Amino acid sequence: MxxxxxxxxxxxxxxxxxxxxxxxxxxxxxNFDAVELGPWTASPLAGTRAADPYAKARLAKLAQLTLGGGEGIVFHAEEDDQGRRLLLQCSYRLEGGTPAARFFTLSAHSDAGRVDLPQAGRPGWLTSNSLLRKEDNSFEIAVGPEPRSGNWLATNLTGPYRLTFALYDTPASAITGAAGLTMPSIQREGCRDDG
Incomplete structure (x- = not known):
């Protein structure tokens, strides 16, 4: 017994x-195959058979569809350039250029994975075909709860979140890797609680 x-x-x-x-x-x-570019992280093998078992399980748990090996790559950022956690109540400035891609989307997601839709009538994402660019093809995107002129990705509520930058039909995929790419910087400009 x-x-x-x-x-x-x-x-x-x-x-x-x-x-x-x-x-x-x-x-x-x-992520055993993670590629880090500043605050941005991607798993180029996430949509392929070569993905590690933990990445497959994580994607199954989140019920996320992945891009195939030659379709594109998805970058996530949970911190700014100074290593501070991204917060919905704070305002940020993304600045720089995008890697070569036919199309891209930028969206804000809570830790639960949903898109945090802001005020009525404002989508919680930006796309490359609606982005205002400078003469040198670089851009600035304001991210935060306060309305801004130009490119503005609106957020609401409070708490941590992550930015998702999805590049479609790009050479920066699982087939070629993400070496030599540059992603936009993420600078905190202030928070509602800063007073």
């Missing part, structure tokens, strides 16, 4: 510890 109880206890501990560490790896965002 003692052997049976010890065996059941060992199995329960093994299953509990194994499940907890697997959940930690999936929720923690462990």
């Amino acid at each position: 003692r052997f049976l109880l010890a065996s059941l206890l060992a199995i329960a501990i093994a299953l509990g510890l194994g499940g907890w560490t697997a959940k930690l790896a999936i929720d923690g965002g462990t």
Whole structure:
């Protein structure tokens, strides 16, 4: 009887510890193939058969569709250039250029994964075909709750979030990798709570 109880206890501990560490790896965002460009991170192999099992499990959990190996690449940013967490109540300026792509989208997502739609009538994303650019093809995008002239990605509510920058039909994919690319900088300009 003692052997049976010890065996059941060992199995329960093994299953509990194994499940907890697997959940930690999936929720923690462990990416073995991650490419980092400043505050931006991408997993070029996420939509391919070569993706690691944790990336596949994370995408299945979030119910996200991925881009295929030659279709494009998706970058995420959860911090600004100074390493501070992105907050919905703060205003940011994205500045620079985009890697070569036929089309791109920029959107803001809460930690739950939903698009944080702002005031009525304002979408929670920008697309490359509606972006105002400078003469040298660079751009500035204001991100935050306060209305701004020019390119403005509106957010609302409070708390942490992430920016998603999806490049479609681009050489920066799983096939060629993201080496040599530059992504826009993310600078915090202020927060509503700063007073």
